[in-house]
Amino acid sequence: MIDRRLYIKSLKAVFSNNRQISTIIQRTKQLSLAKEILDSALPASLATQTSAFAYQNYRLTLTVASSTWLAKLRFYIPELLSTFQSHEEFATLKKILLKVAPTSQPSTYKQRKEVKPISKRNAQMLEESAASMEEGALKKALLKLARNSANNSNEAESH
Secondary structure, eight states, X not given: OOOHHHHHHHHHHHHHHOHHHHHHHHHHHHHHHHHHHHHHHSOHHHHTTEEXXXXXXXXXEEEESXXXXXXXXXXXXXXXXXXXXXXXXXXXXXXXXXXXXXOOOOXXXXXXXXXXOOOHHHHHHHHHHHXXXXXXXXXXXXXXXXXXXXXXXXXXXXX
């Protein structure tokens, strides 16, 4: 069994000696701080829709859930820029970029209910209505509906 303290020390040694992991950890801390600043500087409704995505080349990229939120966030850019620049970690910030990155949410698609075919009686009434009309699109549509309904009823009865 591995001693937990020794294991943690060896993990710290691996992380501190690995330049890529150190860079990832540093960027993660920086983006976490950026999110904290956003949360405190923006209204709660807007802050929940905004994430810090990247900070490089003196530019901070923020993502929002939709173009609607992006339009609202644009009004806060000057204020955000000065707020970020007041923190030592973002003192060199020159520009804030905005991008839309939709969050994954459960689909709002509702499955269609099974449509029942109309009765033979209603199909007959459609045919009668169509017979009393002059040639035209409505007459063709009524006849087609009546025929399709009658065919679907016959199929349903044969099963």
